[in-house]
Amino acid sequence: MKIAIWGQELTAWVAAGTLAHAGNDVRIVNDSTDQDPTLRMGTNILNEPGLKDLICDEFAKGRLQFTTSGGATQFDIHLLCMNPSEFEEAKQIVSKLGKFTQNKLLVINQSLFGVGCTDELQGLLKKENNQIAAFLTENIAEGEALNNMRHPKAITLGCDNPWANMMIESLLRPFTRQLDQMLIMSTREAEFAKMATTGMLALRIGYINELANLAEQLDVNIDVIRQSMGADPRIGHHYLSPGCGFGGNSFSQSIKGLADLLSEKRNSQLLDTVLRENEKQKEQCFRKLWRHYKADISGLQIAVWGASFKPGSSSLDGAPSLKVIEAIIAQGATVRIHDPEALDNIERLYGGHPQVITCKDKYEALANTDALLILTEWDEYWSPDYEALLEQMRQPVIVDGRNVLSRDLLESLGFTYYSIGR
Structure with a gap:
């Protein structure tokens, strides 16, 4: 398949390398004249285990190349792997693609812009011509990104178009041979599911940190407490390790997005409180x-x-x-x-x-x-x-x-x- 990838996030480079390695013809969209991929990759991306070697190898084999934004309009499949703050830029990209493409067009959004944003992108395309915007959850973690992409345990896809579902499932086929679960739902539900999952993890981290701080005042050992909690099958042990706070740009931005949505729609301060307390925990x-x-x-x-x-x-x-x-x-x-x-x-x-x-x-x-x-x-x-x-x-x-x-x-x-x- 011929695929254009938009964005400079870790997700973009992981998708580029793994999809090219699977035999696809992949182009990273960048209007810079510099053709050395290592000069385009940020330090954090360069240090991702195995990623630099994979990218350089796929460039050497010719399956992965750069293209300009103008050149990308010739492609029928596009991945948006952009920062949550770049939604306006994403709309401009999709609008341009819709205007230059008369036939089928598939835009796969892997950027967490917010609930309903993929629908906005769809509004810029001609759905009657099978020009489809879908949302595919990004489930990679720094330090394990290549393994997460190559061996996912579950995939959540937001799409209600049979042709687009078929294309995405075919695109992901090299990575889904041992997949536990493939969930297909509406784009809004998939966007919300991603944010809800991240929010739940943040709540667990925030809760165990609060308990740890309280344990010190009560002169009890939090290790014993969390072992008892984790032994309950309704709770489990994951994300129950107290510490000095969580970080990470993608994780924090996702939580902030859901916190803002809860505040706007429900006047809820639940996740705002988690974020504030996390800053104190640091x-x-x-x-x-x-x-x-x-x-x-x-x-x-x-x-x-x-x-x-x-x-x-x-x-x-x-x-x-x-x-x-x-x-x-x-x-x-x-x-x-x-x-x-x-x-x-x-x-x-x-x-x-x-x-x-x-x-x-x-x-x-x-x-x-x-x-x-x-x-x-x-x-x-x-x-x-x-x-x-x-x-x-x-x-x-x-x-x-x-x-x-x-x-x-x-x-x-x-x-x-x-x-x-x-």
Whole structure:
């Protein structure tokens, strides 16, 4: 199939690479004259495991190329993989496609513009000529994007046109051989289902964080509580790990979109409250450090393990680390940062700042420090060399924002240890 892909989001590049690898003739729409794909991909996309090699390989084989917006009008299948803020641009694109195409046209919207937006796009096309706008939920996560695309567990499709359904199912066929479920519904229902799913996950994270904060005040261990909750089959264990808040641009934007919709239509502040409390939760580790040093950290050296918003990603979008780093700097302390993937992004933000030091080795980051803050649960942080920690650190203080370490073990070794809800 001949496919044009609009947008520069992670979804766009993952779709481009995997669809080209499956044998399709794929074009990424971009009017820039630069033909090197690595110069078009943002740092976060370049660092997505396996994606850069896949893109470069498909470009070398010729199955994946760039095209201009004008050249894209020759294609009959179009994927919109755009930022939620680009809806007006999406309408201009679809309107242009409708005008230049007289025959069948399929626009697959994978951008979460909001409930009803795909219907708006459909209004710009000639439905009687089988010019169809459909909504296909995007279910990829940074760090696992290629696997999510190649081996989805479920797919939700918003489309009521038999021809368009047939084309989309054929397009996805290489990735659906082990699919558990294919749900087909209206575009509005599919858009709402995507937002509702994200909102539910946010509610679970917000709830367990609230319980963890309460557990500290009640002198109970949140690990025991969440194990009991998860044992109930009506609840389960997923998304019940307390921590120092969630981030991620796509996840947060989706929640904000649903929060705005709830506020507008229902005068509900439910998800607005979750978002506000999540911003407070990002400050938890700094507040624990602040209280430990009796509101004075001026001149101290603070180590941070984990800057990205989640393991497997280099992205700093909405990451708790940013609030913590800013607070440490503002109080006159120096921060020494280690992260397996995000150091380049940290250096872009803080390069040259006298109070921010990036370290490629996690133990180097601990040199003569007065505390260690763990903000991202990278695998390599779960079982550190405790003797090395004691040797490197000036003060053996650990604030574990992801509950990755054993409190009993650390306290037996002489560390002062703080976590979330334990």
